[in-house]
Amino acid sequence: MRTELCERFGIEYPIFVFTPSERVAAAVSRAGGLGVLGCVRFNKAEDLEEVLKWMDENTDGRPYGVDVVMPAKVPQEGSAVDIAKLIPQGHRDFVEKTLADLGVPPLPEDAERNEGVLGWLHSVARSHVEVALDHPIKLIANALGSPPVDVIEQVHKAGVPVAALAGSAKHAQRHVDNGVDIVVAQGHEAGGHTGEIGSVVLWPEIVDAVGDQVPVLAAGGIGTGRQVAAALSLGAQGVWMGSLFLTSAEYHLGHRKPSGVSTIQEALLRATSADTVRRRIYTGKPARLLKTKWTDAWDAPDAPEPLPMPLQNILVSEAHQRMNESDNPDTVAMPVGQIVGRMNEIRPVADIIADLVAEFEETTRRLDAIRDR
Amino acid sequence: MRTELCERFGIEYPIFVFTPSERVAAAVSRAGGLGVLGCVRFNKAEDLEEVLKWMDENTDGRPYGVDVVMPAKVPQEGSAVDIAKLIPQGHRDFVEKTLADLGVPPLPEDAERNEGVLGWLHSVARSHVEVALDHPIKLIANALGSPPVDVIEQVHKAGVPVAALAGSAKHAQRHVDNGVDIVVAQGHEAGGHTGEIGSVVLWPEIVDAVGDQVPVLAAGGIGTGRQVAAALSLGAQGVWMGSLFLTSAEYHLGHRKPSGVSTIQEALLRATSADTVRRRIYTGKPARLLKTKWTDAWDAPDAPEPLPMPLQNILVSEAHQRMNESDNPDTVAMPVGQIVGRMNEIRPVADIIADLVAEFEETTRRLDAIRDR
Numbered sequence: 001m002r003t004e005l006c007e008r009f010g011i012e013y014p015i016f017v018f019t020p021s022e023r024v025a026a027a028v029s030r031a032g033g034l035g036v037l038g039c040v041r042f043n044k045a046e047d048l049e050e051v052l053k054w055m056d057e058n059t060d061g062r063p064y065g066v067d068v069v070m071p072a073k074v075p076q077e078g079s080a081v082d083i084a085k086l087i088p089q090g091h092r093d094f095v096e097k098t099l100a101d102l103g104v105p106p107l108p109e110d111a112e113r114n115e116g117v118l119g120w121l122h123s124v125a126r127s128h129v130e131v132a133l134d135h136p137i138k139l140i141a142n143a144l145g146s147p148p149v150d151v152i153e154q155v156h157k158a159g160v161p162v163a164a165l166a167g168s169a170k171h172a173q174r175h176v177d178n179g180v181d182i183v184v185a186q187g188h189e190a191g192g193h194t195g196e197i198g199s200v201v202l203w204p205e206i207v208d209a210v211g212d213q214v215p216v217l218a219a220g221g222i223g224t225g226r227q228v229a230a231a232l233s234l235g236a237q238g239v240w241m242g243s244l245f246l247t248s249a250e251y252h253l254g255h256r257k258p259s260g261v262s263t264i265q266e267a268l269l270r271a272t273s274a275d276t277v278r279r280r281i282y283t284g285k286p287a288r289l290l291k292t293k294w295t296d297a298w299d300a301p302d303a304p305e306p307l308p309m310p311l312q313n314i315l316v317s318e319a320h321q322r323m324n325e326s327d328n329p330d331t332v333a334m335p336v337g338q339i340v341g342r343m344n345e346i347r348p349v350a351d352i353i354a355d356l357v358a359e360f361e362e363t364t365r366r367l368d369a370i371r372d373r
Numbered sequence: 374m375r376t377e378l379c380e381r382f383g384i385e386y387p388i389f390v391f392t393p394s395e396r397v398a399a400a401v402s403r404a405g406g407l408g409v410l411g412c413v414r415f416n417k418a419e420d421l422e423e424v425l426k427w428m429d430e431n432t433d434g435r436p437y438g439v440d441v442v443m444p445a446k447v448p449q450e451g452s453a454v455d456i457a458k459l460i461p462q463g464h465r466d467f468v469e470k471t472l473a474d475l476g477v478p479p480l481p482e483d484a485e486r487n488e489g490v491l492g493w494l495h496s497v498a499r500s501h502v503e504v505a506l507d508h509p510i511k512l513i514a515n516a517l518g519s520p521p522v523d524v525i526e527q528v529h530k531a532g533v534p535v536a537a538l539a540g541s542a543k544h545a546q547r548h549v550d551n552g553v554d555i556v557v558a559q560g561h562e563a564g565g566h567t568g569e570i571g572s573v574v575l576w577p578e579i580v581d582a583v584g585d586q587v588p589v590l591a592a593g594g595i596g597t598g599r600q601v602a603a604a605l606s607l608g609a610q611g612v613w614m615g616s617l618f619l620t621s622a623e624y625h626l627g628h629r630k631p632s633g634v635s636t637i638q639e640a641l642l643r644a645t646s647a648d649t650v651r652r653r654i655y656t657g658k659p660a661r662l663l664k665t666k667w668t669d670a671w672d673a674p675d676a677p678e679p680l681p682m683p684l685q686n687i688l689v690s691e692a693h694q695r696m697n698e699s700d701n702p703d704t705v706a707m708p709v710g711q712i713v714g715r716m717n718e719i720r721p722v723a724d725i726i727a728d729l730v731a732e733f734e735e736t737t738r739r740l741d742a743i744r745d746r
Contacts, residue, residue, distance in 0.1 A: 002746040168647060188561060189571035197646050198562035198571040200594035200603055201711040205646055221573035230573055230603035232743055233736050273570050273578055274541060338574040363606050364744045367737045370605055373375040 014238025167195025225359020387611025438512030540568025598732020
């Protein structure tokens with residue numbers, strides 16, 4: 001399974017995996033794909049620096065990338081403390097009451113308190129780019145579309161291509177006009193920030209709009225080799241995956257039970273494809289999340305309207321930390337796509353990748369038989 | 374492009390097309406697919422009888438089917454007049470005010486007034502089945518899932534297989550348990566009644582759940598041969614299409630302009646994939662519709678909650694007729710899928726089918742090259 005992206009990036013398979021876990025990212029790169037490390041969780045540049053050093057030592061010289069979260073328009077800026085002042089007390093009260101109602105324990109005494117995910121702030125995302133460019137990264141992706149044009153120029157100057165997510169052909173064209181090198185066409189099914197157009201309609205629409213200018217990666221709903229074949233059928237040059245690797249053996253974030261499975265993974269393993277919702281409660285922009293008692297609480301008639309980005313995430317950040325560090329899978333906060341229905345066991349990254357490739361090949365032979373019958 | 378369904382139905386291609394237009398249905402069957410005529414618009418059994426006679430004379434002996442709308446649970450029953458009494462006056466006032474605000478003209482003096490689409494009533498849908506079984510139909514499909522078990526038995530006794538639409542694996546399994554012979558897996562992208570799970574996730578999920586018991590057709594977002602290839606990649610034995618043929622040259626329903634293009638078609642031709650909404654305002658159950666000034670009016674803060682099926686359609690039926698008989702494409706009422714963004718010209722059915730088949734073959738050769746590179 002090879003497309004021109006394989007030569008361009010020096011990878012075996014055109015499988016790009018976004019993950020907040022450096023262990024998963026490194027394992028993907030070692031298995032022949034391109035691991036893309038999400039940076040949004042690093043509030044301090046030095047923490048990212050340390051993790052990228054680890055990546056350099058654990059990828060066997062294989063290529064990897066990073067993912068930042070950077071709106072094209074610079075949003076409200078300032079320190080966490082300044083911004084926190086903009087959050088209405090009613091919202092804080094709702095969060096506290098909900099956590100109490102759901103029986104979510106406080107953080108352990110020794111836990112490092114998270115002051116909100118500052119990666120949503122423009123200044124912090126810029127520091128991620130600075131740090132990453134000092135490492136041999138092969139791709140910078142932006143989860144919120146085109147980065148500002150000066151950032152694209154800075155990244156290009158370092159010889160690194162820029163990828164941007166798009167949920168419509170219009171956005172994809174705008175990204176290309178801004179100088180983006182690879183468009184990730186992300187359908188409604190995807191976890192995290194996502195639009196309303198389903199993958200099977202969106203992917204070829206974006207390929208037809210910009211595919212003659214840049215390669216298009218397909219995202220949203222991919223978890224098997226059959227789905228990889230569907231994506232390549234629809235004109236994508238490769239796939240961009242995320243959710244599926246949250247239940248890989250290498251994923252190490254969040255509270256772990258003695259079995260080695262984390263609370264979040266426990267929640268993901270039992271969910272069906274119907275157990276997600278698309279809401280503004282995680283970041284302020286619509287994002288697909290695992291449906292839990294936490295998302296239910298925000299759907300109740302007494303719940304307040306979510307705040308705009310970046311306020312909403314600062315509001316709920318400590319709540320997320322408390323829920324994900326607890327041992328109750330009913331109350332985790334986790335972005336995930338509809339493919340969660342197929343995430344039913346913990347498996348090593350290398351096995352997942354090998355199966356995607358084998359099933360892709362099998363699928364093409366099945367299609368050949370239908371064609372030649 | 375052949376699967377076992379081709380031998381089973383005596384068709385050239387596993388392309389099933391649902392359409393309310395007998396001219397489109399007949400043209401699909403003549404072109405090698407299976408035309409499936411929607412019956413819901415026939416309030417009187419004798420009108421359906423007349424149209425099926427026309428089908429028998431215009432399909433060159435090729436197989437065709439019919440589609441009825443029959444909930445498994447028998448809903449509120451009675452004559453249109455009885456049921457009309459259950460509609461709150463506030464809802465009627467809202468519809469009248471909206472039509473006035475939007476400048477929708479009254480029906481022409483000589484127009485046959487529609488007393489609500491009674492095909493939603495169980496008794497009427499049963500009469501459709503009775504009438505259809507006196508014709509050489511090869512399939513009865515039900516748009517609302519399993520028909521009642523006694524209807525399935527009646528249809529089977531006549532040697533005709535039953536197809537049912539499903540938006541989740543659970544529903545698909547229930548249909549098979551009830552005796553349904555073919556499951557149509559219909560993703561979020563589809564026009565008309567549709568669920569929340571995107572096609573690329575739903576199709577293989579339903580194939581894995583029931584594909585060893587019955588063939589699965591893929592629906593929701595199919596408009597090109599690449600999308601047919603994606604559907605077959607994901608394990609479907611064929612495709613079920615609808616929206617795409619609303620802009621076929623043979624589609625003859627609704628007010629036509631001197632150019633021969635209808636008001637509805639004019640609205641569809643200019644819409645993008647982002648111009649649909651999924652709302653309960655058409656029938657009382659969530660259905661994907663073309664976004665127009667009419668759907669916008671129902672999204673306004675002063676709009677009432679839609680009524681349950683079958684009341685909602687009786688409430689809006691004359692309004693739909695008035696809008697669709699007018700010459701203003703801004704105010705049509707029309708179910709359509711996200712594939713509407715690709716419906717940009719009026720084309721004969723035979724050309725559409727030929728292109729689907731040719732592009733499917735081209736796509737499989739492209740995949741072969743990716744596999745063998």
